[in-house]
Amino acid sequence: MAADASQNGTAAKDNNNNNSNNTIHHHHNTIAIIGAGPAGLTLGNLLHKHAIPFTIFERRPRPASLDELTRQPSGFLDLHEESGLAALRACGGGELYEQFRAVTGECSQADRVYDHEGQLLHASGSGEVEGYGQGGRGGEFGEDRPEVSRAWLTKILLEALPADTIRWEHKLLSVSEVENSSSSSNNKLVALDFGPEHGRHSFPFVVGADGAWSRVRNLLTDVKPAYAGQQYISATARGLSSRNEQQQGQGQDRRSGLADLVGTGSMMALGQRNGVISHRNTVQDTAVMYIVVDAPGQEDWAESTGLSRMTTAEAGKVLVGEDGVFGKWGDALKRLVLAGCEDESVHGITEEGKVGSDKTGQKLLDVKPMYTLPVGHRWAHHPRATVIGDAAHLMGPWAGEGVNTAMQDALELAEAIVGAVRGSEGRDISEESLSPRVEKFELGMWERAAEKAGESERNGKLMFGSDHGGRALAAMFKSFGPPPQ
Numbered sequence: 428m429a430a431d432a433s434q435n436g437t438a439a440k441d442n443n444n445n446n447s448n449n450t451i452h453h454h455h456n457t458i459a460i461i462g463a464g465p466a467g468l469t470l471g472n473l474l475h476k477h478a479i480p481f482t483i484f485e486r487r488p489r490p491a492s493l494d495e496l497t498r499q500p501s502g503f504l505d506l507h508e509e510s511g512l513a514a515l516r517a518c519g520g521g522e523l524y525e526q527f528r529a530v531t532g533e534c535s536q537a538d539r540v541y542d543h544e545g546q547l548l549h550a551s552g553s554g555e556v557e558g559y560g561q562g563g564r565g566g567e568f569g570e571d572r573p574e575v576s577r578a579w580l581t582k583i584l585l586e587a588l589p590a591d592t593i594r595w596e597h598k599l600l601s602v603s604e605v606e607n608s609s610s611s612s613n614n615k616l617v618a619l620d621f622g623p624e625h626g627r628h629s630f631p632f633v634v635g636a637d638g639a640w641s642r643v644r645n646l647l648t649d650v651k652p653a654y655a656g657q658q659y660i661s662a663t664a665r666g667l668s669s670r671n672e673q674q675q676g677q678g679q680d681r682r683s684g685l686a687d688l689v690g691t692g693s694m695m696a697l698g699q700r701n702g703v704i705s706h707r708n709t710v711q712d713t714a715v716m717y718i719v720v721d722a723p724g725q726e727d728w729a730e731s732t733g734l735s736r737m738t739t740a741e742a743g744k745v746l747v748g749e750d751g752v753f754g755k756w757g758d759a760l761k762r763l764v765l766a767g768c769e770d771e772s773v774h775g776i777t778e779e780g781k782v783g784s785d786k787t788g789q790k791l792l793d794v795k796p797m798y799t800l801p802v803g804h805r806w807a808h809h810p811r812a813t814v815i816g817d818a819a820h821l822m823g824p825w826a827g828e829g830v831n832t833a834m835q836d837a838l839e840l841a842e843a844i845v846g847a848v849r850g851s852e853g854r855d856i857s858e859e860s861l862s863p864r865v866e867k868f869e870l871g872m873w874e875r876a877a878e879k880a881g882e883s884e885r886n887g888k889l890m891f892g893s894d895h896g897g898r899a900l901a902a903m904f905k906s907f908g909p910p911p912q
């Protein structure tokens with residue numbers, strides 16, 4: 428294998444810019460992965476398993492405590508057999524997969540659908556039948572689609588990697604190409620700029636797993652995500668069942684009955700083109716919610732309505748107030764939104780990991796516009812760089828496929844890389860052996876992702892394209908019929 432300049436403590440110079448400010452650390456036989464999200468971490472695990480050298484660069488700091496992360500409620504992702512589950516199985520053989528299965532009971536595979544007035548239109552899945560917190564088989568489609576919290580998925584994938592394979596607090600600023608001064612061939616390297624503190628590093632092959640606003644993607648295409656016409660607010664209601672026990676029989680307390688409302692798994696209340704979507708989480712007995720607001724053409728909706736400057740509790744009152752987005756919704760659903768917003772204000776953790784905001788002591792509303800890349804987005808193959816996951820095919824969450832597609836991308840790209848290494852018979856990974864394999868991988872990824880993104884777009888129209896999204900979704904679920912015995 429060729430020597431890795433940075434590992435030898437030396438820095439080579441970029442042939443084009445031979446001055447000290449432009450020093451580039453060349454890494455001749457290492458693959459760079461940008462982003463430690465599900466796509467990047469899965470790819471890292473798969474390369475690690477095959478002893479292929481790689482480094483992950485992540486802009487965020489390393490989580491202070493992974494155990495603490497899992498003790499906080501976080502949203503859920505249901506993993507599918509052919510994609511997310513297949514990738515996890517491939518990562519670490521039995522052990523990693525067993526670890527994963529052990530933590531999938533925090534949210535059941537049950538589903539509930541309501542209209543905006545709070546009328547239950549559809550209920551299915553194991554939790555509905557067997558009781559609170561059941562994992563295991565029995566999701567909406569009769570398939571095994573275990574729900575895992577984002578926190579657990581991160582912890583399991585991260586802990587399986589050697590610590591020195593991830594460089595935290597390395598925000599990629601830009602990507603360019605430089606001559607490969609040590610190679611007799613004309614092959615170039617991809618140079619990554621991490622700013623004055625961390626410098627520039629070049630690699631023979633770079634994988635952008637850096638999410639919606641990928642910098643690596645800039646090397647491949649000018650296409651950028653577009654605003655999808657919706658905003659989503661994150662809020663978590665806590666201590667749900669104790670509220671029921673303590674407060675039932677004491678008159679109509681405004682927080683009682685919420686545990687029964689959300690059920691044991693996923694809950695979707697849809698109507699008037701808006702939605703309240705929750706996952707029941709046994710961690711702190713919570714309902715982790717995405718509150719979805721229709722705001723076509725109003726990318727700056729949070730600022731223009733003033734909601735972005737309010738604490739979550741203040742914003743909750745506006746949202747369910749008479750003139751608010753949810754003002755005409757049923758009482759139980761309004762109480763759920765209020766409870767989530769009030770609790771989030773006090774207990775919610777900001778992106779910087781702080782409880783509440785510095786100014787008010789309470790957390791400001793966490794509201795974000797939703798973006799997507801065009802369905803079927805492709806680019807001209809590049810021999811030294813590719814993108815996977817949201818960086819390649821950012822889609823709405825309405826088919827539950829974003830993370831699954833991302834993990835399948837990692838699985839198939841790893842297979843291409845492993846094939847190239849084997850094909851090189853012990854020599855360095857060469858562009859000649861890697862590039863055609865990556866090109867073939869991209870064709871497959873584009874096709875898979877276009878199908879899933881199309882499904883997400885169709886589901887989004889069904890759920891939010893009319894005033895009666897709840898009814899439309901319930902009818903779709905019912906049309907699938909009962910799961911096979």
Ligand SMILES: Cc1cc2nc3c(=O)[nH]c(=O)nc-3n(C[C@H](O)[C@H](O)[C@H](O)COP(=O)(O)OP(=O)(O)OC[C@H]3O[C@@H](n4cnc5c(N)ncnc54)[C@H](O)[C@@H]3O)c2cc1C
Binds near residue numbers: 486504597600
């Ligand atoms: C509200 C909502 C609900 C969702 N629900 C579901 C669901 O139920 N099921 C499902 O399958 N999917 C869901 N998704 C989609 C899912 O979250 C994504 O598809 C998935 O996280 C993609 O993984 P990724 O690794 O490609 O990207 P990300 O998870 O975005 O990870 C990218 C990583 O790259 C890092 N990064 C970014 N820029 C840089 C940089 N310049 N330098 C260094 N590092 C960088 C980021 O910090 C991050 O760690 C949902 C998404 C949203 C917004």
